[in-house]
Amino acid sequence: MSKLVIVGTVAFDAIETPFGKTDKILGGAATYIGLAASQFNADGAIVSVVGGDFPEEYIAMLKNNELDVTGLEVIKEGKTFFWSGKYHNDMNSRDTLATELNVLENFNPKVPENYKDAEVVMLGNLHPLVQLSVIEQMDAPKLIVLDTMNFWMDNALPELKQAIAKVDVITINDEEARQLTGEYSLVVAAQKIMEMGPKYVVIKKGEHGALLFQGEDVFFAPALPLEAVFDPTGAGDTFAGGFTGYLAKTGDYSFENMKNAIIYGSALASFCVEKFGTERLEGLSKKEVHKRLKQFQSLTQFDIALT
Amino acid sequence: MSKLVIVGTVAFDAIETPFGKTDKILGGAATYIGLAASQFNADGAIVSVVGGDFPEEYIAMLKNNELDVTGLEVIKEGKTFFWSGKYHNDMNSRDTLATELNVLENFNPKVPENYKDAEVVMLGNLHPLVQLSVIEQMDAPKLIVLDTMNFWMDNALPELKQAIAKVDVITINDEEARQLTGEYSLVVAAQKIMEMGPKYVVIKKGEHGALLFQGEDVFFAPALPLEAVFDPTGAGDTFAGGFTGYLAKTGDYSFENMKNAIIYGSALASFCVEKFGTERLEGLSKKEVHKRLKQFQSLTQFDIALT
Numbered sequence: 001m002s003k004l005v006i007v008g009t010v011a012f013d014a015i016e017t018p019f020g021k022t023d024k025i026l027g028g029a030a031t032y033i034g035l036a037a038s039q040f041n042a043d044g045a046i047v048s049v050v051g052g053d054f055p056e057e058y059i060a061m062l063k064n065n066e067l068d069v070t071g072l073e074v075i076k077e078g079k080t081f082f083w084s085g086k087y088h089n090d091m092n093s094r095d096t097l098a099t100e101l102n103v104l105e106n107f108n109p110k111v112p113e114n115y116k117d118a119e120v121v122m123l124g125n126l127h128p129l130v131q132l133s134v135i136e137q138m139d140a141p142k143l144i145v146l147d148t149m150n151f152w153m154d155n156a157l158p159e160l161k162q163a164i165a166k167v168d169v170i171t172i173n174d175e176e177a178r179q180l181t182g183e184y185s186l187v188v189a190a191q192k193i194m195e196m197g198p199k200y201v202v203i204k205k206g207e208h209g210a211l212l213f214q215g216e217d218v219f220f221a222p223a224l225p226l227e228a229v230f231d232p233t234g235a236g237d238t239f240a241g242g243f244t245g246y247l248a249k250t251g252d253y254s255f256e257n258m259k260n261a262i263i264y265g266s267a268l269a270s271f272c273v274e275k276f277g278t279e280r281l282e283g284l285s286k287k288e289v290h291k292r293l294k295q296f297q298s299l300t301q302f303d304i305a306l307t
Numbered sequence: 308m309s310k311l312v313i314v315g316t317v318a319f320d321a322i323e324t325p326f327g328k329t330d331k332i333l334g335g336a337a338t339y340i341g342l343a344a345s346q347f348n349a350d351g352a353i354v355s356v357v358g359g360d361f362p363e364e365y366i367a368m369l370k371n372n373e374l375d376v377t378g379l380e381v382i383k384e385g386k387t388f389f390w391s392g393k394y395h396n397d398m399n400s401r402d403t404l405a406t407e408l409n410v411l412e413n414f415n416p417k418v419p420e421n422y423k424d425a426e427v428v429m430l431g432n433l434h435p436l437v438q439l440s441v442i443e444q445m446d447a448p449k450l451i452v453l454d455t456m457n458f459w460m461d462n463a464l465p466e467l468k469q470a471i472a473k474v475d476v477i478t479i480n481d482e483e484a485r486q487l488t489g490e491y492s493l494v495v496a497a498q499k500i501m502e503m504g505p506k507y508v509v510i511k512k513g514e515h516g517a518l519l520f521q522g523e524d525v526f527f528a529p530a531l532p533l534e535a536v537f538d539p540t541g542a543g544d545t546f547a548g549g550f551t552g553y554l555a556k557t558g559d560y561s562f563e564n565m566k567n568a569i570i571y572g573s574a575l576a577s578f579c580v581e582k583f584g585t586e587r588l589e590g591l592s593k594k595e596v597h598k599r600l601k602q603f604q605s606l607t608q609f610d611i612a613l614t
Contacts, residue, residue, distance in 0.1 A: 187533060188534055208515045209516075219607075220529045220532070220606050225518060227494045227495055260610065263611060293611060299526060300526075300608075301608060302566040302569075303566075304571075306600055
């Protein structure tokens with residue numbers, strides 16, 4: 001059991017999908033990552049910032065999920081980061097209706113003293129300078145995972161490349177991998193990203209699953225085919241939380257074990273999309289997860305004898 | 308080892324991709340299906356029609372691949388079916404430049420006497436009435452597989468539904484499954500198609516792999532991630548040929564064995580797209596196929612102990 005540092009937003013989201021809409025509910029990358037990682041009883045700490053408007057009950061819920069929140073700064077006079085979006089009918093694309101940075105604008109992350117020796121660091125989507133600051137605060141992590149998005153490629157590419165150069169794993173979606181490298185083929189794009197620094201590249205393809213690359217090796221995990229996707233918000237972060245939570249729990253950072261971590265991440269993400277926001281992840285039982293992992297096994301495992 | 312009847316076009320194709328273009332080359336669904344099935348030394352017979360312009364050497368090549376061609380009618384005074392298409396840069400969409408039905412217009416398929424007792428029938432994409440005529444000529448096949456496309460949904464839906472009602476397996480791509488059922492979710496679409504007759508539904512998603520459904524069970528095979536797709540023509544038919552060829556060879560039509568068949572189909576399709584037309588499939592060695600199957604294993608197999 002290794003310690004896990006989770007950096008990312010803790011936020012309010014307002015979401016509209018073809019199935020309905022929400023008022024301001026709990027959201028944010030670090031929230032989803034933390035809830036997913038908590039499935040492994042990983043010793044995880046959230047490093048983030050919220051405003052005085054952030055409900056005590058949300059913080060209590062994170063604590064109940066055995067997440068350390070001493071690195072979750074509360075700026076009493078500030079307001080919590082807010083995002084609002086509307087998904088199109090196919091659920092694969094969305095419009096951002098509002099983004100209010102608020103306390104995130106001057107976020108200065110502070111890793112708690114007793115987590116500076118953590119083996120695993122999960123850098124959720126944030127300004128690359130914030131991600132770099134966290135890397136600098138760590139003693140000697142064995143695995144640093146970075147998630148990012150096209151926004152930083154458009155607005156902070158030099159800083160993003162600096163951060164990418166310092167991490168072991170990057171998680172990125174297919175369109176972003178193409179934008180970052182100018183390559184259409186995901187195989188070629190992954191090779192180019194590895195040349196930027198990371199030893200492992202995870203390319204997330206949403207409903208089409210996820211690819212893990214290391215050198216010439218590739219592993220693929222499908223998304224679970226679902227009758228309906230209710231709300232995709234947080235699925236990528238839940239995937240990242242399952243991935244890093246499993247690795248922190250097992251302390252085995254080999255490619256072979258990362259295959260399992262990818263499957264755990266995919267399984268947890270398949271729960272996330274079943275309800276609005278974090279609702280499905282809160283109180284998710286180990287029994288439910290176990291059952292879903294068996295579904296992934298029967299979905300992907302075959303028996304051709306090859307010698 | 309069971310007999311396999313393969314019905315479909317044997318044709319000329321002229322193909323343009325971002326990598327180059329061809330003159331009239333050998334094409335057609337039955338050609339690709341036959342070449343793929345020949346990997347298993349299945350006792351396969353092609354039922355199709357060509358014109359007097361069809362080169363002897365192509366027929367000789369099919370024979371060399373141990374395919375029976377007594378059901379391949381040659382209409383001396385007629386011309387062979389011709390299709391011409393141009394792929395877009397992303398290789399996922401294409402424009403049809405020309406379709407000349409020629410001898411296909413009045414195609415009256417004749418299953419050779421000694422193949423009427425075949426256990427497996429692969430009905431390649433053709434007018435559903437032609438597919439129905441073949442079904443009627445068979446004694447008591449154990450597995451009938453039907454491939455089709457949106458053209459027949461637009462132009463011969465009642466006949467298509469008649470054919471679908473009489474088969475065990477349908478292979479169809481994702482957009483066509485949605486068109487046929489009016490359902491966006493492929494899980495729901497597959498359920499609706501099973502209600503139309505087939506016990507098994509295979510949904511082909513191109514570069515995103517293929518799904519196999521039976522009742523509540525699902526299996527997924529990814530496409531092999533490739534550095535470049537040179538020419539996608541025939542990939543779906545190659546997949547179908549690998550699928551049925553493997554099933555005919557093993558004589559095991561269970562869901563568990565269909566998983567293996569789907570993997571074989573995907574592996575063979577991954578060769579097809581590496582060169583123009585049938586070039587890569589002709590003379591493909593068992594050693595190459597074996598190596599690729601191992602790639603599929605390492606791409607998809609993981610080791611989470613679940614009890």
